[in-house]
Amino acid sequence: MLGAGVFVVFAPATAAAGGGPALLGALAVAGLVAYCNATSSARLAARYPESGGTYVYGRERLGPFAGFVAGWGFVVGKTASCAAMALTIGAYLWPGYARPVAVAAVLAVTAVNLRGVQKTAQVTQWLVAVTLTVLLLVVLVGLFGGEFRAARLGDPVATSAQPAAALDGPAGVGLLTAAGLLFFAFAGYARIATLGEEVRDPARTIPRAVPVALGLVLLTYLGLAVVALSVLGPARLAGSTAPLAEVVEAGGFSGLAWLVRAGATVAVLGVLLALVAGVGRSTLAMARRRDLPGGLAAVHPRFRVPHRAELAVAVIVIVVVALGDIRSAIGFSSCTVLVYYAITNAAALTLGPDPERRLPVRAMAWTGLAGCLLLAVTLPLGSVLAGFAVLAAGALGHAIRHAVHRRRIRP
Template structure:
């Protein structure tokens, strides 16, 4: 059997990623984000319902993953739901999906960079965050295979650290006492808000779909990689949440500045704290690496269609990456990381990404059986779930997110008006 060429044509991206690479990039995007950044605010919202919130987030994520996988197999091009929305629902919906993704995931990048700074050097968190963005942008600039290799190493380290935390917590003498506190603080609204915040941690599987032009045999690889990455992540998260609740209880977890560091301290294995902090830094770096990769590919797709400056569509002749898009994204994220607040970034990101996946589910609903349409219930549940979770996020997140979406829609309308006026002259 002839081997698929690594480069399809000049100016195109190189198909160099296999199933293991795609799954690893998805894991690098997801594992770490929720555990080290979103766990405490989610516990504050849900109380003893944190595990229920995780389950709700996982169900919505599964629906989104299934819809995204079927669409990615049908449209194996960079851009993810920007492409799917454009092809299935119309140009505006594709543009809006791309806008929500780029804006929401730029906030995610800033949140991950700030997590690096907070754990590595709290007194200079913003400066460290900006430096991390610059360093990882340079890694991505050198080519997607180098990014996949770095992500594989990072994921291995993080999984080892999380395994140590889980074992330490579940074998601790204090675990049984905290379990008695699980019957307090449970409300439906809190569970849904926690699910919306935890969705921030599950959204990394989109990174696989946005790499459609760089995956070998995408029609087969992407639909397999997305549920595999999601399933592994859900299992890891569930174990970590159970371990944290069993030692700290919902109240203690909600007040923890560095939750997993507090877990090992409360479990009586304080010598693990430096290891956990190092693991947090590595996890956030892994998420940031893959996030920058995904945002730059959606920027590339939008630039190709001139929804963003066309100069950002350039492909580097040697490294076969969208180098101008990567540099632009890196610059914006570095500025955001130096000026924003971590918790605000998480809520804002969740709002934008939930709208992005709402459009993905709507697009998947239009697929025909011959195009690999999922069971009808899946995109319906995904669409309703995304809109519900977005509407239960903290009010500042909803208001700021809605304002940015409105700005994006206004830019689109102004651009269309300008194009129409120019054509009539």
């Protein structure tokens, strides 16, 4: 979750929201929906501690078709997200050669993941430590650099900055569009559930890890949003291409901006590492049930990782890197992943009462379901059309394949 989103999403979200208070409101909406999703994910992961996440939950609780739609949405959405992350690394590290650097990043993280989930976790811990250090630096410079003005929180976004909003969201739903964009920055807690087979004591560990991780990230984002708005003001923040670096520069520490840019590169590398692992596990789960080619279900005898699935994901990401762009990949990913979480909440609604939880889990699942669908349809129109078109194409192919299969086995 502490990846590319935190370094880039505040700018377009501020422009879409139209001002500081609306941005904080959108952050609250995104955090609420994400927390409801996380609660449903944790309950289901404790019941079904195996690789695949909502692909498994949907199949078990709602039927094979719902499971396929969830798995298909996760795989195609997160593959696009992998490409966006890789292109972001290239843009920060070596702008003139962004695509070759992106390809190199995909190859590097795939090599790490093929060594096993323990190696992935160890590398991720170092990446998170570096990222948190850089974010703390941004907050400290923002607070004590002399440019912090809390009154700027109430300023509107200038008219000149409005085109930056334009991830072309529908008129009149700026706050919801901003919440949908901010949700992209929260996405990540599902990776805990997709690694269910490789976690010690998953019934106890996963339900604790998901909400704790999400809560810490929400507090981090809230602090960064307040600092960025108070230092830059909504208008400048809305038009920024590297808002956290500008916070440091505005505080009179322009010499440290390179450190923030390097931290962004490290953070995105950590996201890419986790994304490739998560997509590979979901691909493994779908291949085991023949919703994807069965050869992708192979697990390496030594490292115990789905090596064919991860190599296939890496190849597809490299193709998307060569042909696509960051903005379209992020919008497409947000739409399909919100549908994925809508199915998560629908599956959670079929569970019985949970005596170990004092939270109103059914009400939270309903809130998460409605919130995911609402945020999905208020994203930029191009993202909505592309996302639902690919989901529909996958669902149609699945239905045709199973109809043919039933006809073949019918006596």
